[in-house]
């Protein structure tokens with residue numbers, strides 16, 4: 001038997017997602033937009049001999065109470081990445097349907113579409129990394145079963161204008177997925193309140209960033225109840241395990257700690273921005289509403305490698321459209337940020 005002959009063609013062609021933690025697990029890790037401060041988790045006492053609640057009722061109620069919305073509008077997944085995949089599987093027919101992304105953006109939308117054999121159409125953001133509605137043809141919007149929007153956008157860091165997001169929702173006959181993974185770093189910009197009145201809008205959130213729980217793998221989405229019921233129908237029966245469930249419930253009890261950490265990250269972000277701007281070799285520091293900063297510098301690839309040799313890990317995003325010579329650094333602790341700047345000065 002030749003295993004290769006049995007594998008689907010789209011999987012053979014797949015360029016898999018390149019995870020930051022796939023390469024580096026040690027050093028000053030400023031590459032994956034994680035929170036440098038860990039979340040507070042009290043002791044966990046789950047009956048691990050029993051399966052978890054497949055409908056995640058308690059967990060959804062706790063998240064719902066925290067957000068001030070009914071739990072029936074919330075679905076919980078193994079990271080936002082699981083939710084992205086499930087949404088594609090609910091709505092898109094492999095080999096037939098199409099999706100739309102605005103690049104540069106988070107790489108998983110394309111990878112998840114490729115795995116599911118969904119053709120992806122890509123429209124470039126404008127020079128300010130905003131959606132240029134005049135550059136998106138009506139035909140492409142009509143053909144797209146799912147449109148992925150990321151605000152604040154990774155890796156550019158900026159929020160997309162609410163007006164353009166709402167206009168896309170209005171003009172699309174499909175599902176608009178708005179990824180708010182970094183929204184805690186610019187709370188007032190969330191479209192969560194609009195969700196009630198827009199039936200085709202799905203907002204995705206994660207505990208991996210502001211909550212400091214990237215290692216737990218938990219994300220959720222907010223959508224129309226009918227859409228949430230479809231997600232519940234197709235997910236693996238026990239996708240959220242009891243340890244995750246209890247960790248998230250405990251962390252939400254300590255939401256003050258999350259807010260405190262967000263404040264610290266915002267203040268560290270200002271420190272890093274000022275330091276980067278003071279370097280004449282840095283051509284541009286892009287505005288950010290996130291816990292990371294994109295900056296442009298000559299010889300970005302070589303600078304990233306030299307920093308890695310010193311144990312400081314950041315990400316080169318230069319291979320994405322519009323991001324020539326752009327590096328992305330996640331905000332760290334003051335100590336990490338200082339070390340990064342000191343070593344950056346040396347390698348440039």
Ligand SMILES: Cc1ncc(COP(=O)(O)O)c(C=O)c1O
Pocket residue numbers: 032033078079080081082106150153154179181205206207208214217218219
């Ligand atoms: C925009 C965006 N969405 C989603 C994720 C992944 O979230 P999760 O850890 O919940 O799968 C990331 C991770 O970097 C991200 O940048």
